Amino acid sequence: MSDSGAVSGGDTDGDGAAPALPAGVADAPAIAARPSGAPLPPPAAPESAGDDPSIPPLPPLPADGTVQQAPPPPSTGDFVPLRSDPPPSLFATWWLRYMLALSLLVAIGATLAVEYASGPGGLYGDPVVVAPHVLVALLLMAWSILAMVDVERIAPARRYQRRARGSVVGLLWVLAFAAPVAAAAVIDGVRTQFDQPGDDGWALVAACGAVLVAFVVVWLPFRYIAQHGRRVGAPTAILIGWFWLSLVALVGSLTIVALGLGDALGDNGLTAAERTIQLGVAYGVPMFVFTLATWRATTVIDEVVDLRWRRWRAEWDQTLAEMSAQPPPPPER
Secondary structure, three states, X not given: OOHHHHHHOOOOOXXXXXXXXXXXXXXXOOOOOOOOOOOOOOOOOOOOOOOXXXXXXXXXXXXXXXOOOOOOOOOHHHOOOOOOXXXXXXXXXXXXXXXXXXXXXXXXXXXXXXXXXXXXOOOOOOHHHHHHHHHHHHHHHHHHHHHHHHHHHHOOOOOOOOOOOHHHHHHHHHHHHXXXXXXXXXXXXXXXXXXXXXXXXXXXXXXXXXXXXXXXHHHHHHHHHHHHHHXXXXXXXXXXXXXXXHXXXXXXXXXXXXXXXXXXXXXXXXXXXXXXXXXXXXXXXXXXXXXXXXXXXXXXXXXXXXXXXXXXXXXXXXXXXXXXXXXXXXXXX
């Protein structure tokens, strides 16, 4: 069969001529048959794509065929600050702590020196003895008031918690200083009743009641400071030991004196040195223990407050840094 016969086997026009193909189609390569289920071949880029600078090239596809999406911008609504306010300003109480410890040591030394130089009965009215003790009381009150103010600022009271008030602890210290003096006055007033028959029972009850009330009143400022110091993280044992260690030392010293220390020293009469030794045991030892306990307790509270302030400051600086790194909010519509 000739070529004309092959063409005539297809669709023809009415006059028997084959239809004309569009231009360029006859010259294109034939499309090979694709087996069933085989993937489509990638499309070939047009030859004119590289010649036209207005058409950007397509990015290459990943090997697995997936298209990665860009991460969404961070949202400002997810930012949670560590601190919502800057750290508070605190009082510098470290110098009060140092002056208090120094004043206690000066009071001990001055008392023993006056006892050695002046003799019995010269302690109560001597200004060398009275002045350092008054200074100790004032410094202790000043430190306690400022420390409670700092505690309230660094750790505000929550629900069902009492606020740390400097005025309250100052009043408690005044009562604590006056309680032993009042108890001693009561004991001196009822001492004459012990020699009269029938009245010694009431005198004993009054003396014991005065000592018990004085003990409770003296305990109140220590308890108040320990209660609020525990709120900022101060060790409770150190704050409670501030009172109990001093009390144990005082009871032990008075027991030693009552068991015959004065009689042992005064076989041939008490000399100035022996009187100073006796006063050192009865007064110097418990006062020195109180000095060490006071230094330890005041240092612990000051350090804990300072550590909490430094942590607050670090968290505030971190909050400012994270806030400055946040993107600006979108414009309002």
